[in-house]
């Protein structure tokens with residue numbers, strides 16, 4: 343089959359690779375109909391995530407048709423499913439608590455040691471996201487093997503086209519959990535750093551959860567305009583100082599809750615960011631934590647901090663005093679996607695949530711390398727790239 | 739490994755597997771048995787299944803090959819004995835006979851290689867109830883005497899690659915199999931092109 347593979351920094355290619363097979367009884371094979379490029383994929387593209395191997399198949403946001411099932415799968419051939427990017431067994435202590443991204447079993451034993459060294463305990467497997475999270479082949483491909491297919495994938499009713507449901511695989515639940523982690527109360531102002539897909543869905547979710555105001559922060563006018571159209575007030579951090587602006591806009595109190603939807607690759611020529619950039623490029627392994635620092639400083643006393651943005655290593659100069667003295671509460675984590683699939687699918691069906699506004703580009707899978715380049719280099723115009731394995735095939 | 743050693747090895751409540759001076763404990767074990775030297779590895783894992791279920795699965799030694807990476811087969815003989823065939827580097831195998839030395843239903847099993855076996859090894863698996871609703875805490879402890887000669891080199895490679903890591907992995911696979919019914923893997927077997 344054809345698949346998008348990783349070969350190094352800013353080097354991803356379309357390759358012909360062996361088709362996946364059923365390995366375990368609960369597996370299913372999915373023929374992919376739509377798959378997206380995520381901000382998290384850019385961390386791989388930019389080589390910020392360790393334990394990638396040449397030839398690894400990328401992609402963790404995908405959906406498609408069931409074409410093969412193992413003897414213990416509960417899916418049926420021909421069903422359309424969206425697959426959560428988090429691989430979870432459904433039977434361990436953590437899955438029982440709906441903390442799916444902490445699943446104790448989905449990361450193969452020989453891969454889990456790495457995570458134990460890095461984080462104390464190994465995290466769950468993820469599709470297409472380095473060997474530390476399992477080394478599973480991803481879904482920017484024609485086919486993918488899906489483990490635990492009896493508990494992960496959600497079956498999509500006919501009539502809901504791919505573009506409406508594809509983002510259930512990651513960014514929609516991620517934006518939702520980011521807002522849920524803010525424990526929003528009536529009258530709350532929620533500040534959201536980053537107006538990429540995750541930030542935009544977090545804005546939509548926070549408003550649905552009853553936030554009084556949402557203030558969105560980015561520097562791309564195109565993305566800020568999308569945030570505004572969803573009902574957020576906006577701050578362009580190129581024009582104003584973010585913390586002062588937030589203080590003024592909230593009558594000196596500060597935002598009640600702050601969401602870091604940027605993660606370890608924050609932009610900006612502030613001095614801390616430049617130092618961080620030098621350290622990461624010299625492989626000292628510190629994440630660029632500029633946004634996290636700003637969030638901790640800007641949040642009101644006793645406020646809530648939610649961090650969906652991905653960090654992988656250690657952070658330097660984190661204002662730990664601001665965190666402690668102000669009594670901030672922090673919630674974070676890779677999204678427990680499985681927990682949110684049903685309620686979110688329902689809201690999509692009822693028309694309460696729209697996801698199609700986000701898609702700026704649709705390309706044949708064969709053009710995935712161009713898709714990565716665009717999503718990386720033209721963030722103002724390119725908000726989300728969806729790849730279609732079937733497109734261009736008839737012609738070929 | 740006798741109960742005495744397990745107890746004397748620690749002045750804290752952590753299992754023997756976390757003892758800082760594992761090597762010293764191993765030495766005591768070795769002296770006790772008249773072995774040249776001994777190495778000790780061990781690990782604890784929580785498994786979301788009842789104690790009796792886990793004990794029963796382990797007690798049937800034939801099942802061990804299903805999750806132990808290097809074990810090709812374990813065949814129970816009459817009574818308390820079993821025959822072990824283990825993969826060694828370069829496509830070889832090593833074999834030995836073992837005998838069960840302690841067996842407490844739903845709580846622990848200990849076994850040891852018989853006198854004169856090529857490989858001197860002793861293992862112990864303990865099952866304790868975890869906190870309410872959390873299944874069973876399982877501790878595995880293995881001691882072995884790395885033999886000399888060519889065989890010794892093979893065995894050393896086999897066990898000592900990173901023995902602690904190896905023990906951890908075997909327990910993880912045991913847990914996966916007991917909780918999910920399968921051993922998780924991301925290995926991609928070569929597949930024929932789809933028609």
Ligand SMILES: NC(=O)c1ccc[n+]([C@@H]2O[C@H](COP(=O)([O-])OP(=O)(O)OC[C@H]3O[C@@H](n4cnc5c(N)ncnc54)[C@H](O)[C@@H]3O)[C@@H](O)[C@H]2O)c1
Nearest residue numbers: 381382536538539540560604605608609650651652676677
């Ligand atoms: N927790 C999870 O499970 C999960 C899931 C998906 C994505 N993520 C992470 O969420 C983050 C965002 O994902 P995305 O797909 O929206 O990525 P993206 O790259 O499309 O968007 C990031 C946005 O942040 C903006 N930004 C950069 N520096 C900033 C700064 N200093 N202040 C304000 N905004 C700034 C950028 O301009 C960009 O618009 C990434 O770190 C991604 O890895 C996490």
Ligand SMILES: [Zn+2]
Nearest residue numbers: 380382403512
């Ligand atoms: Zn993603």
Ligand SMILES: [Zn+2]
Nearest residue numbers: 431434437445
């Ligand atoms: Zn699990």
